[in-house]
Amino acid sequence: MRKIYNKLVRDNIINIIEKSGNKAKFHILNNLEYKKELELKLLEEYNEFISAKTKEEKINELADMLELIKCNANYYGFTDEDLIDACNKKRNTNGSFKNKIFLEEVIE
Numbered sequence: 001m002r003k004i005y006n007k008l009v010r011d012n013i014i015n016i017i018e019k020s021g022n023k024a025k026f027h028i029l030n031n032l033e034y035k036k037e038l039e040l041k042l043l044e045e046y047n048e049f050i051s052a053k054t055k056e057e058k059i060n061e062l063a064d065m066l067e068l069i070k071c072n073a074n075y076y077g078f079t080d081e082d083l084i085d086a087c088n089k090k091r092n093t094n095g096s097f098k099n100k101i102f103l104e105e106v107i108e
Contacts, residue, residue: 007044008037010067035075042068 008029017024029037045068049061073083 008034008041031075038068038072038075042072 009026014024014026042065045061045064049058049065052058052061070080070083073080078086
């Protein structure tokens, strides 16, 4: 039986497939393909997060999203530390989202 995936997968997936006795057909993406697939994969994981039902599913989808966010940052030449620094800077300047504030309008 054949299953078609045509999507970016984590680095160890090919080894996992082959260790299970299956064969995987794959290729290494060029930089432009990789950029596109990183973006598509982040959207895929976001949609999986939205449809996840359990806390365990939610945390696993968030973990996938975080890994993809890091890979997207790395694609543009940023380190994980650069990403965390930018996150902290924005939090220090504009705050977080923890207070559940929903802005309705601004009157000038």
